Amino acid sequence: MRATLMYGAGDVRIETVPDPVLQQPTDAIVRVVRACVCGSDLHPYHSMPGSAQGNPMGHELIGVVEETGSAVTNVRKGDFVIAPFAFSDNTCVFCREGFQTSCVHGGWYGSPETGGLQAELARIPLADGSLVVVPDVDPATADEGLLNSLLTLSDVxxxxxxxxxxxxxxxxxxxxxxxxxxxxxxxxxxxxxxxxxxxxxxxxxxxxxxxxxxxxxxxxxxxxxxxxxxxxxxxxxxxxxxxxxxxxxxxxxxxxxxxxxxxxxxxxxxxxxxxxxxxxxxxxxxxxxxxxxxGPAPVRAYQEAAITQVLAGEINPGKVFDATLPLEDVAEAYRLMDSRESLKVALRP
Amino acid sequence: MRATLMYGAGDVRIETVPDPVLQQPTDAIVRVVRACVCGSDLHPYHSMPGSAQGNPMGHELIGVVEETGSAVTNVRKGDFVIAPFAFSDNTCVFCREGFQTSCVHGGWYGSPETGGLQAELARIPLADGSLVVVPDVDPATADEGLLNSLLTLSDVxxxxxxxxxxxxxxxxxxxxxxxxxxxxxxxxxxxxxxxxxxxxxxxxxxxxxxxxxxxxxxxxxxxxxxxxxxxxxxxxxxxxxxxxxxxxxxxxxxxxxxxxxxxxxxxxxxxxxxxxxxxxxxxxxxxxxxxxxxGPAPVRAYQEAAITQVLAGEINPGKVFDATLPLEDVAEAYRLMDSRESLKVALRP
CATH class of the missing domain: 3.40.50.720 (NAD(P)-binding Rossmann-like Domain)
Structure with missing residues (x-):
């Protein structure tokens, strides 16, 4: 698949890498419908030391479930989903208290182990806790504005x-x-x-x-x-x-x-x-x-209510996206945000 | 009257000073039933530079209203009252939001202008906001434990x-x-x-x-x-x-x-x-x-409920007092608290 790697400050590349595979029975594989660049991605874009193997980038996506591990019960193949920017089991004591970014089993995307979400496919750990289904929306025919608003529920x-x-x-x-x-x-x-x-x-x-x-x-x-x-x-x-x-x-x-x-x-x-x-x-x-x-937003705690508001047209947070580029142009997306020519750029694989 | 002055680190004296008088129509004069030494009084006790005229000390009291200014309506002569450690009008926007220590007209005891409450008499500015009546208690006959508990509602x-x-x-x-x-x-x-x-x-x-x-x-x-x-x-x-x-x-x-x-x-x-x-x-x-x-406790916000609890015997916060000394022995009271021989010392004029 095609995926985004950063090799150092200002050096973002789109490359062909192996498709992600299920590693745990709690994993799911998701085909990305939209990803995007986050303001926080600009920190390494400014300061990352040079790296020979590159670092996978991205932590926001909406997509369609492609495959699920044997222990996954909350989502299934074909579901249109949002991934919170941090993964969590959504069942531990801190998750139950509404602080899923402190999940005792959770973690962050963007490492060589977890991979990045600015890609065609993504492995989502703890899929039952880390994917939320968007009901009654077909991403293939959905309005671009609706997709943008749903994408903002991943993070921003x-x-x-x-x-x-x-x-x-x-x-x-x-x-x-x-x-x-x-x-x-x-x-x-x-x-x-x-x-x-x-x-x-x-x-x-x-x-x-x-x-x-x-x-x-x-x-x-x-x-x-x-x-x-x-x-x-x-x-x-x-x-x-x-x-x-x-x-x-x-x-x-x-x-x-x-x-x-x-x-x-x-x-x-x-x-x-x-x-x-x-x-x-x-x-x-x-x-x-x-x-x-x-602190780091436990977006998982707020997603169901926000999905309802977006689908009802009560809020249009997707207006923060002022550009959508093909995933192939991810380097340009970083440049546009870094130069402030764009407020936030969506990526379409 | 007799009042406590600090002349420098470790130098606390009880002296005869002029009785306080009404300065504003919103003032009241209160005869002290009990005052006490606060942990925060130990900061100047450790570090106050020498002073020729001395600084009046104390910001906690229970007492009996002796005289009220013409604009005072909430308390009257003879009322048994608690003074919060900061005075406030209890009507400004911040008071109404429950942060009386940020009252736009309020202030602190212990300056030459406001006087201290480790004394026989005290001038209470903004008396309508800064005194709370204790109903149905005669301080002359009340139990010492009850007086101690009421005194803790001034601050601690x-x-x-x-x-x-x-x-x-x-x-x-x-x-x-x-x-x-x-x-x-x-x-x-x-x-x-x-x-x-x-x-x-x-x-x-x-x-x-x-x-x-x-x-x-x-x-x-x-x-x-x-x-x-x-x-x-x-x-x-x-x-x-x-x-x-x-x-x-x-x-x-x-x-x-x-x-x-x-x-x-x-x-x-x-x-x-x-x-x-x-x-x-x-x-x-x-x-x-x-x-x-x-931050500094807006004790005024909590007083009515706490008085009710104390009078009902539900709480006995006065147990923090492990000594009561005559006001004349205020220097010894400071010494006992500073040396940790006492947890908190009440003063009886």
């Missing part, structure tokens, strides 16, 4: 949703979203779903913040740093934001977050922190009882 | 309660409390009230951990650092704690907290952090979706 929309969920966004609240990437815009849409009354989007790319407004942002703040903080404080009558959804991961975004959160408010991070230590003492979080939440 | 018990509340402790959960001081023990009692099934107390002073067991601790871990973490992980079958109530404020306690919190769990701090930066990245909080909460 539900990562934004996780930010809003962990921030305990409630009807009537003020929510500030930091970052106008695909996750930030997804967080806007999710905050709107949870009833936020006012959604302030901090971002400076007009095409993106326009989509943010379409998703529910009531205000856009282009300024950053102290200026951005003071703009948000002005917009909130000096009170600050009940919830701050931080979808960037760099320290200046964290600093903005604690600058605009109100007393008792919650900062919820889904941008992977590019730092380990950060201010949490009296002057930043403690003094005003501000809270810190977030 | 409800600070422990705040830790448990912000950790969203729920029935059936595992809770770890770090610190066996009066606040840590109060947090044990509060976690028990919220239905925690298992309460692991990390502390090494047998007399204190014994009271912790009486308050509801099911396990005591005397070890600290990596050894303490591994003990707690063993006790929880390797899963970790749903809630960690951190009642110390030093970095090793924070490190223990993120070491024992389970995926998706909440660390709730009420020990004032003696650090500003701390680990919050992938390796500490983010990777396992652990959350961080806590």
């Amino acid at each position: 929309y539900l990562t934004g949703y996780h930010a809003a969920h962990m921030a305990q966004v409630q009807p009537g609240q003020i929510v500030t979203v930091i970052g106008d990437g695909a996750v930030g815009l997804s967080a806007v849409l999710a905050a709107k779903q949870l009833g936020a009354e006012r959604i302030i989007l901090m971002g400076r790319h007009a095409a993106r913040t326009d989509l943010g407004r379409e998703f529910g942002a009531t205000d856009v703040v282009a300024e950053r740093g102290a200026e951005g903080i003071s703009k948000v404080m002005d917009l909130t009558g000096g009170e600050g934001s009940h919830a701050v959804l931080e979808a960037v991961g760099h320290m200046p975004a964290y600093e903005q977050a604690y600058g605009v959160v109100r007393p008792g408010g919650i900062i919820s991070r889904v941008g992977v922190p590019q730092y380990e230590d950060a201010p949490v003492g009296f002057g930043s979080l403690f003094g005003k009882n501000a809270r810190l939440a977030g | 018990y409800l600070t422990g309660y705040h830790a448990a509340h912000m950790a969203q402790v729920q029935p059936g959960q595992i809770v770890t409390v770090i610190g066996d001081g009066a606040v840590g023990l109060s947090a044990v009692l509060a976690a028990k009230q919220l239905g925690a099934e298992r309460i692991i107390l990390m502390g090494r002073h047998a007399a204190r951990t014994d009271l912790g067991r009486e308050f509801g601790a099911t396990d005591v871990v005397a070890e600290r650092g990596a050894e303490g973490i591994s003990k707690v992980m063993d006790l929880t079958g390797g899963e970790g704690s749903h809630a960690v109530l951190e009642a110390v404020g030093h970095m090793p306690a924070y490190e223990q907290a993120y070491g024992v919190v389970r995926p998706g769990g909440i660390i709730s701090r009420v020990g004032v952090p003696q650090y500003e930066d701390a680990p919050v990245g992938f390796g500490s909080l983010f990777g396992k979706n652990a959350r961080l909460a806590g």
Whole structure:
């Protein structure tokens, strides 16, 4: 099959590799209908050391089940499915508590052992827990917009949703979203779903913040740093934001977050922190009882409800995709996202 | 009147000072029935630079209203009251959201302007928001244990309660409390009230951990650092704690907290952090979706319910007081707490 490998920073190739095979009775093989490139794929795209054998890439897909191991009972050949970006058994104690990204048997795609999902075929470990069936949709005839929206339930929309969920966004609240990437815009849409009354989007790319407004942002703040903080404080009558959804991961975004959160408010991070230590003492979080939440999104916990919303046409998170390329052009897809020419690129094998 | 002043590290004196007078129509003057020394009073006791005029001390009291300003309507002369350790109007937006320690008009005792509560009389600003009446109790004849329990509702018990509340402790959960001081023990009692099934107390002073067991601790871990973490992980079958109530404020306690919190769990701090930066990245909080909460306790938010529980005899948080001294002996009270000879000392003017 054709699959994506990264050989080092900026060096993404599509190559012919052996088809994946069932390794465990709990595995399934899925034929990819759509995959995509994630903002987090750009981290190795910037910094991966050179590698002779290359690393398989991708962790988002919708597809059709091709084959199942003998122990798989929840999905069968022909099912149209979504794969959460992390695999999990969905039965362990942490899965039951809603944190499937900490599944005691789970793991991540994109290693030589697990393979990547930017490919024609994928092996899905723990298929009963790691695939969710989309009912009554034939991917061969489905509308492109619907496919895009379903694809966002593999990661990006539900990562934004996780930010809003962990921030305990409630009807009537003020929510500030930091970052106008695909996750930030997804967080806007999710905050709107949870009833936020006012959604302030901090971002400076007009095409993106326009989509943010379409998703529910009531205000856009282009300024950053102290200026951005003071703009948000002005917009909130000096009170600050009940919830701050931080979808960037760099320290200046964290600093903005604690600058605009109100007393008792919650900062919820889904941008992977590019730092380990950060201010949490009296002057930043403690003094005003501000809270810190977030982490890798257990999208599995949110999928059934989101599939229902997408199929009912209540939400169209797939609008974050502004390009679809053939899988053969995956290198161009990375380039478009890295250069910010595209917000998010879908891949069609 | 007689009042407590601190002139520098280790230098606490009881002196005659002018009686406080109404300064604002929203003020009340309260005659102190009991005051006490707080763990946080020991910070200046260790580090306060020498001062010629001295600093008034104390922020906890129960007492009887002596005089009220013309705008005060919620309390009147003769009422037996509890003063939360911070004053607040209890009507501003942050008060209404339950974070009275961030009241836009509120503030703290212990400055030359506001005075201290380790005294015979106290001026209470914003009395309508900052005094809560204890119904049907005559302090002149009340049982000493009851007075002690009511006195803890000024700060220490409800600070422990705040830790448990912000950790969203729920029935059936595992809770770890770090610190066996009066606040840590109060947090044990509060976690028990919220239905925690298992309460692991990390502390090494047998007399204190014994009271912790009486308050509801099911396990005591005397070890600290990596050894303490591994003990707690063993006790929880390797899963970790749903809630960690951190009642110390030093970095090793924070490190223990993120070491024992389970995926998706909440660390709730009420020990004032003696650090500003701390680990919050992938390796500490983010990777396992652990959350961080806590801050100065808005005890005003919890007082009515706690008074009811104390008067009904459902809780006896006053057991944290193991000594009562005359106000004249306040210097000895500080010494007893500093040397750990006493857990917490009440003062009787």
